[in-house]
Amino acid sequence: MKLAILGAGAVGRSVAELAGDYGHTVAALADSTAAAVESDGIDVAAALSRKDAGEAVGSKSPEDALDAEYDALVEATPTTLGDAEPGFGHVRAALERDRHVVLANKGPVAERYADVRALEADSEGTVRFEATVGGAIPVLSTIESYGPETVTAARGVLNGTANFILSRMAAEGLDYEHVLAEAQDLGVAEADPAFDVNGTDAALKCAILANVLGDREYSLDDAEVEGIADLPGTALELAAEDGRTVRLIGEATPDGVRVAPRLVPQNGTLAVSGTRNIVQLDTENAGRLNLSGRGAGGPETASAVLADVNLLE
């Protein structure tokens, strides 16, 4: 398939680098300022080395990438809240041209799910978004293959940064601020960690899960969200006295979407450590499924994007 990749961050560039291995051609690669476009396939390595050298990724404008010859648009620009622009506009443009769309950007499906589905209904193209929930973990395709109507609830640890911080707090008896600084030094946490530690990122993923499972549309505004900032290390020590620990758990159930720090058994399934993610699905006929793996990272998330692309062939 011919791909147009919008966004050249960790995920976008990994998709570009790996596309050839999966038998696909990159017809366009754009960052926020420029694009490389070539209908027979761009030279990915050259485009990325130009970007690494601080030059434009190519000689075209980002809009030219949207108009390029491609079968599927890979939307990997940063997630934005509210109207989910410019990601949503990119989805619209591709669907109006009857092209497929594969999202790594959570915004359009977390904030404007009904709009995306309406555009898809009028298009020959299909929208897939495996990479938006749990990185490399095949959560959405599992739900799809079981049948969303037979999955009664989904919950899990969906943010690696928050989980890393809680794991370290529990293991070392340290306070939040101390571990956050360490996580920032290690590159696990962003300079501005609010999106992760306030629960927003997990809530967006749960909104997507709820949209896929449910019969109504959810967005961040419909979620109850509580983060982990300011939890003292002593709270985790006390939890351990009782064989428990604290994890930031996101839930998508018929009652709605909720993210909050919760007590879970210390050696239980949900107490994954470090930056691992886990999603637990309650199913009507197959009991409980636990899917665990790497929830973030360039090549990991790109593998989910490319799995979607393969399903579109």
Next chain:
Amino acid sequence: MSDDAERTDGSGMQAHTVRLELVDEPGELLRALEPIAANRGNLLSVFHERGSLTPRGHIPVEVDFECPPERFDVIVSALRDAGVNVIQSGAERYGEEVTVLLVGHLIETDLSGTLSRIQDDAGAAVEDVSLSATQGTDEVASARLRLAAETGRTGAVLDAVRDVAAEKDLRVVAPLDAEGSA
């Protein structure tokens, strides 16, 4: 006399479950069962979970027995008087346990008042409290509460705890398993 009359026709007897924590020493189980028999409780089953330990390192034992309802509290008191740690008592009254963390200015906001409110408003028994206030009494502290709730009322107990906590600007870290989903 009335006890005997009730027992003769088989009515008035009620099954109860008590959950005990025993030290792993010879004779402890017998010592724990004596107060039940001595107070005319009729033992139905004893589930002695050797091999699994409670968080305190003790052995959990579940005892089912029947007795007239008014005698139940007498038996639980007798167990406690005998030095047996009753962590959960009563099939009807307190069938479930729930652990929660509270975080905030626990001491400044009157911890014992908070606990009383939880007992009264939530209809739960506070069975165990651990407090950690390493930074002094006017700083943020954490507490772990183990609450006993009536069967099926865990969700309502947690709601009541959240209400009390909201009034006092405390954070609640609730268990996921209490709602059947861990």
